[in-house]
Amino acid sequence: MRNPDSFIRRVRGRLHELTAAERRLADFVLEFPGELASYAASELAPLAGVSNATVTRFVQRLGYASYEEARRQVREEKESGSPLFQSATDSRRGGESLLALHLRQSQVNLSETFARLSERHVAAIVKALVAAPQVLIFGSRSSHAYAIYLRWQIIQALPRVTAIPGAGESLGEHLAGLGARDCVIVFGVRRQTRQMATVLEGAARAGAKILFISDQTSPDSALATWSIQCHCAGPGRLDNHVSVMALCDLIATMVLEAAGPQARKRLAAIEQAHGELDEL
Missing domain, CATH: 1.10.10.10 (Winged helix-like DNA-binding domain superfamily/Winged helix DNA-binding domain)
Structure with missing residues (x-):
């Protein structure tokens, strides 16, 4: 592709x-x-x-x-x-407003990212996530927000999903228990801390499957089972991360569908607990 x-x-x-x-x-x-x-x-x-x-x-x-x-x-x-x-000169030609420029850049980023996705590869990723005894999701700096968000979405269907490291935790506490059937999702959108390499190397040593999500300005990871590059070009000094969030939604939606009856039972139990605990 x-x-x-x-x-x-x-x-x-x-x-x-x-x-x-x-x-x-x-x-x-x-x-x-x-x-x-x-x-x-x-x-x-x-x-x-x-x-x-x-x-x-x-x-x-x-x-x-x-x-x-x-x-x-x-x-x-x-x-x-x-x-x-x-x-850059062409992108600002014609007196386009900042609002219109941001909208157009978001559309371009989404189009470029999704045009390069393979439905077969995404389905394989989702199948591995659903079958995994545990799923670990890592992201530092701005990528930490994506890790938390994706974990919040797919935990509706999969009970053993953890964003690492949690407050006061070390990476070793999570990497020590990894196995070959486990999955690790690593967000490598620029700029990352040195912890990212530790997670990738630890997951690879354990034989776990690795999904590496980065952007078009970051290097690939040779350790990853699957790599997806999101286009994050921004019209200003900040990157535009619309495509990263859209990818998270795609993965979460497909996980919910692929998890089948067990996911529906879990969703029903979660909703019942909300009612009993008067949480919402």
């Missing part, structure tokens, strides 16, 4: 190899890949806050013979109509 030789895939596949200056350039071009088609190397460098030499080393590291070769590929991909390759 994804071209391994596309400009975006080349950049993402080498993020872990880059120097600090090259990573700044990578972050910039992943946010606005169409800029390569619009600017010469000497114009792109100051926009990204790097030197001309860094731009040259960067494109060579990606496997291009020259900046012009990389620029030519980006131009071709831009002409294919992908919104990813729209330049």
Whole structure:
């Protein structure tokens, strides 16, 4: 479904190899890949806050013979109509209001994310979650909110779902009990703490199945069983995470359906408990 030789895939596949200056350039071009088609190397460098030499080393590291070769590929991909390759200048053309710009960017992020999902792969993820003795969900910084939200949604159907680590807890208390049938969902949307690598490595050692959810500017994880990249480009300085929340809703909805009668019994018991405890 994804071209391994596309400009975006080349950049993402080498993020872990880059120097600090090259990573700044990578972050910039992943946010606005169409800029390569619009600017010469000497114009792109100051926009990204790097030197001309860094731009040259960067494109060579990606496997291009020259900046012009990389620029030519980006131009071709831009002409294919992908919104990813729209330049920052183009996105603000025509006096579009901030409200309209945010709406359009949200729509683009949703479209780009869901267009790259495989229904077969998502179904396999859901099947594994429903069958797992336990599901652990990790996310730090802003991703912590997604972990809490997804856990809150699917615990309606699956009783053993935990967002880790809880207050006052360590990761070891959860990773120690992992088995091969368990599932671990890791949110890797930028920027993450070093704990993320610990969770991925611990889950992999245990043989657990790993769903890694990241964004288009973050590196892939070779340890993951499944990887999903959400498009989170924002029209301003902040990322737009509409697609991450939509993915959470998709997974939760499919889990509720796939869990079948047991999920309905659990939902009924939860509702009965709400009434008996006068909680709502």
